[in-house]
Structure formats: C-alpha cells, structure tokens
Amino acid sequence: MSIEIRGIGKRFGNFVALDDIQLDIPTGELVALLGPSGCGKTTLLRIIAGMETADSGQVLFSGAEATHLHARERKVGFVFQHYALFRHMSVFENVAFGLRVKPRKERPPEAEIRRRVMDLLKLVQLDWLAERYPSQLSGGQRQRIALARALAVEPEVLLLDEPFGALDTKVRKELRRWLRRLHDEMHISSVFVTHDQEEALEVADRVVVMNRGKIEQIGTPDEVYSNPATPFVYQFLGNVNVFHSRVHGAWAEIGRAGAEGGAVPEGSPAHGDAMAFVRPHDIDIERSPVAGGLESSVQDVHAIGPVVRVELAHGSELIEVELTRERATELALAKGQQVWLRPRQVKVFAAPTQPLEEGGSGI
C-alpha cells in the first residue's frame, strides 16, 4: 500500500508541529523520518496511523482518501517506542490480541489463531517465550514481540516510532539489520521514526530529514549524506566544520582571517554572507605550505578506533579533521605544530536568517 501525504499541517497551541508536509511513500519502501526531537516526525507518524488528527491536509492510502479513517480501520501496524505490550497478558496473548478482537465473522478459529501466533513468534525467533509475561522479557525481546503483535493483523503498512531508541547499542544494531530483512520478506511499506542518523542511513531505502515541522530533504541515504540540500541536513548528518565566509565570485574566503578556501561549487550564492561546510574526513593535512591551504596549529590528537581525530585552531576557529591511521602515522603530528589544511570537498550555502539547530552526533 502506498501512502501519500498532501499538505498536512498540525499545531499544538502556538507550536507548529507540522507545516504543509508533502510526502509520497511508494509500496514496498522502507522510509526513515529523521530529525531532532520536536521536529514533528512522531506527530507525522501518528497522523499516518490515525492516532492524531491533522489540522489541514490529506492522507491517501493507495490513492484513496484516508484522512478521516478511524485508526482501527487503517490496516496499519504500529510499533511503539516503549513497546506498549499488554502487561497483564502473556506473550502469546499479546500477539493473538489483533486476531481475537476481530468481528466474529472474520475471527479465525482457535487452532488457526494458535498456528498463526506461533508462526509469528518463530519469525521473531521468540517462540520459546510464548508463556512469559512482558515484564519477564528484555528490551530487545519486548520490541520483537511488539513487532510480531503488529504483524499479526497482516497490516499493509508498518509504522515504527523510535523502534530501537530504548535499547543498548549492540542490540540496536542487531535489531535494525533484522528489521531490514523482515521488511524485505514481508513485502510491506514501512515508515520508522528515528533521531539516529546512522540508523536511518543504514536501514532505510529513503530518508526524510525533518526540522521544525518541515521536510528539509528527501533522498536515498547516499544522496542526503553526500549531497545535503540545506545547512541543517549537512549538520544533522554527521560531523561538519562550518566556516563563515564571504563569497567573492568563484572563491570563498574561509574563516575570519580571510585565508583562501576551496573552490565554490556552481549554483552557490555569488555574493553576500555565506557558510562553507566541510566534513572532517574531507580535509587533508600537509606539513608544508600548499597553494590554497589554510594555515593552522594542531591543538590535540585523539586516536578513536579506526580513525584519528585532530583538533586544529585557525585563528579563533576550531577545526576538526579525521585522518586514517596510516595518514596520521605518516604525518606524525605533534601538539602546537603548524600545518596547512586542504579541503577536498566544500559546500557553500547562503548564511541562514535563523540560527541552525544543534547538529547530530558524529558517525
């Protein structure tokens, strides 16, 4: 089932949660709604599920009007951030719930319910926990039961609200790979909400980056990471160095000191205040002066797993650079050393009228 969102708007008092959202989710796609908390992503998900009503706009399911359809008639499976398992029911009864509440005519016989529930529990690899209660399960197990429960009614759309938010890193990584596999096997459309960019980039077919009730960019994980449409997306997806520059024709003066930076890509604002974005791994360090290099001094060197993070100062600006271990060994940097920086890839945006939101954590 495809989902179309047409001009959806929602306010809570004076707070604009969603502002004229347009989004198409084709059948079979796994879409991530990514953004900082308060960006409206969960509200959008709940509007799709029918648990929240939009102030304006339309929701279409397979091209048919569904804006005012009751949540129970939407054939949508919803997985909650905190699982929302029925605490007084066994795991088996939790999964069976959707089948048991069906109108008498559609309700499958007991044996059929048993078979289907056990099949689902096998699918989530937890059939051995059927008689347990939710309180006796770990977080990861609860989340998989919640998923099995949502799948029991054979939904055409699966909606997941921060599905892995409350789990620890290792379980989270496992579960998201598992979700990806499950999605491919079930042939359904899935939408999941997350504030974790790594999760969105790894699992989703398409990523919808949201900020302040608006969509900033829609694209494949590679598109949004390599070619961010807005400064917000640049900052939210991975670490980035921001240089406040004044654009003169084809060159950007990076930094307040006015040293020369990289070439300005086409389509960038020609004049006026601008900001240049460079990812830490898109900067190279040279020990000797190079043309167009930015002179700076090494402040600190940290080896973090596979990469070496170097903090440098250029005037009063702090610049972060990520090197491979090999390159770091080659350079043998010491604190206080003078080096020259050469950005490999720069993206310039006109300076925003509003201050940027805090970016996400680094990859």
Next chain:
Amino acid sequence: MSATGSLSVRKATAEPRWVRWTLTAVGLGFLFFFLGLPLLAVFVEAFAAGMPKYLEALADPEARSAIWLTLFVALFVLPFNVIFGVAAAWAIAKFEFRGKSLLVTLIDLPFAVSPVVAGLVFILIFGAQGVFGPWLAAHDIKVVFALPGIIIATLFITFPFVARELIPLMQAQGKDEEEAAVSLGATGWQMFRRVTLPNIKWGLLYGVILANARAMGEFGAVSVVSGHIRGETNTLPLHVEILYNEYNQVGAFASASVLALLALVTLVAKTVVEWRMRKETETLDAALPPEKTE
C-alpha cells in the same frame, strides 16, 4: 566502600535504644487509646447485658430495618460509583480538554464540603420549599425524608473515592496500551474490557471498598435528608444515635457492633486488595533481566 564505611552508615541511621523504644511506645499507645480501646468498648457495652439481650436488640424490627436499609443503600450506590469513577478518571487521565482542572476540583468537592451542608443542599433542591419541591409534590414523588434522598446524599458523599483512586493509576499507565489495542483493530468496548479494565482492576476494587465503607458509615448528610423515620428511613448510624439518646445502651452498642464488624470486614478486604495490588505491580515492574543477544 570498606567495612568502616558501611559501619558508619549504620551508625548514622540507627537511633539510640531508648529513642526507638519511646517512639514505638508512643505509637502503640496512641493506637491503643484511640482505636483499640473504643472498638473494645463497643463490644463490651454491647455484650454488657449478656448474649441473649444482644441478640434480642438486633432482632428488633427497627434494628433489622436499619441494617437492611444501610446495606441496600451501600449496594445501590456501588454501580453508580463504579461507572462515574471510571468515566471521570478515564476522561481526566487520558484526554486533554478545556475545564479539566475544574472537573478535578469538582470531584474533590464532597471531600471539602461538610456532609451536613451537603445534606442541606439537597433539602434546598428537593425539599418542599426547594427548587423542585412543588413539581415533585405535584407528581407525588418523595425524595427528601425518603429512600431517594438517602441514596442521593450517599452518592454525593462517596463519589470521589473511585475516581481519586484511579486517576493517578491511569495517568501513570499512560495511553500507549489503549492506542496499541485500537491500532490492532479493537473497538472502544474491547479496548476497555481487555486492556484498560485488567490494568485498573485492583485500584478500582480498592476505591469501591473505600466508597462502600463510607456509604455504610455516613451520618451527617444522611441525617439531614432522612427525617429519621423509624423502620423506614433510619440507617444504622442514625439508629445508633437514636437508641443512645433514649439511654438504650445495649441496643445502641449492639447496632454499633454491627457497624464495627462491617468496618472490620472492609478493613480485611482492603488489606487483601492492597496486598494483591502490590504483588502485581511488583511482578509487572520486576527488574529486567540483562539484555540478551543471540
């Protein structure tokens, strides 16, 4: 932390022996004088003239009528309390709406208003000179100084108990489970019966027990509206007062002992429910086993 650390902690929290003994004695003494002794006195006075007199006092038609009336009113009020309490708690805990804090305040009103005043209010509304008085008289309906008046007054006095008990419980549980039920296709009634009700059942029962205890023991409001018609509108607490004022010691205390017994039964039921509630929340909120990765 070393052994000395834990030793110093123990020292800091433990009071000297004489302080502990004094505090315990004060607590137990208070309990004995204000709760134990009166209860004992009720039974001693009731049986002062012997068992036959005691039974005779209870066999008195007026005493019987008072007992039945009290039980009937308590039972009659019960379903109303359940329905109103659950509905109000549901609305307050699960929805946001204008005037919500006003509703919360109104629910507490019967706790804040003196029962006698509450009874007078119903006289003003339904009495002969009251707002609906002439209309009721014209249709030959008796509210004040009759059973309906007693029921209305009791309802007013007891309705906060269930709601008060359920509101914090339902607020703590949130509405995730209900939303999950609806997204799985449950109708409103199925959601309530299969998800909400099992989650609140012990809280509900607790509230009902408290409301019931109050309904049986209520004096002030009922006294104003009942009219004290012997054998007709006399509830057990009113009956006790009448007998006492007539210097019928044995009769008064025999009836009082019935009330005390009802209270004891309530207390036991309350303790059992509390114990079940705690046990259930303990198992449901049991510490999570460590995260397992396969």
